[in-house]
Ligand SMILES: Nc1ncnc2c1ncn2[C@@H]1O[C@H](COP(=O)(O)OP(=O)(O)O)[C@@H](O)[C@H]1O
């Protein structure tokens with residue numbers, strides 16, 4: 001818990017959640033997230049790590065290159081990022097929420113001074129009721145575009161900002177057992193204390209927009225766990241997923 005007396009949540013939103021698995025950013029989903037933050041703002045401070053820049057660009061442009069190339073993805077992220085922030089701003093401001101943008105890369109977490117700069121900036125934003133919306137700085141770094149779904153960036157940020165809970169929103173009801181993964185109603189592993197044991201449950205499948213799969217979420221949970229931060233893996237496609245998870249009304253995976 002931070003000095004304000006509120007608990008801090010780092011909320012990681014992937015492109016799948018933000019697009020509701022379509023080809024465009026869902027204003028409805030962003031509104032759903034804003035309404036939950038507004039409902040919880042007396043008890044919780046939120047810091048968001050948001051993907052979605054490339055998905056936002058794709059709804060406006062088609063670049064004259066193969067969009068699987070990393071340079072093209074970087075260019076798409078550059079085009080889409082301001083649109084993504086605009087959509088957040090338009091929806092959140094209607095709910096009385098203020099937004100700000102922070103673009104970071106892994107290397108920013110390696111130097112004492114840049115780490116301090118991040119902490120100081122974000123603490124001022126949060127103290128003044130601005131919600132920092134963080135994405136990877138895709139012009140200078142390609143780690144998350146290529147490997148990670150912003151999951152590791154979310155974990156590094158969670159540790160640096162000393163949050164209480166890291167919430168990773170994805171398109172499954174948390175982590176399923178391998179034995180039931182292909183069943184009509186797969187079984188969620190609700191509580192994990194040993195990440196080694198979890199390793200055998202993970203398949204290498206990924207969702208339509210996903211790059212990291214469940215493995216990158218578990219790697220992120222390991223980073224958070226080492227700093228005594230809980231990771232909750234929740235189905236972000238569900239309406240009110242944060243409220244429902246806090247009230248234990250849905251199945252999700254808690255890694256403690
Ligand atoms: N044991 C598991 N339980 C749930 N999902 C799993 C598991 N193993 C692999 N996955 C895959 O991980 C995907 C989520 O990761 P990813 O595709 O990167 O999505 P996101 O964009 O939300 O980060 C699921 O859609 C699923 O295909």
Ligand SMILES: N[C@@H](CCC(=O)OP(=O)(O)O)C(=O)O
Nearest residue numbers: 014015051052053054149211
């Ligand atoms: N920085 C990138 C996110 C990296 C990424 O690939 O994440 P995702 O789109 O969730 O698979 C973007 O905003 O599109």
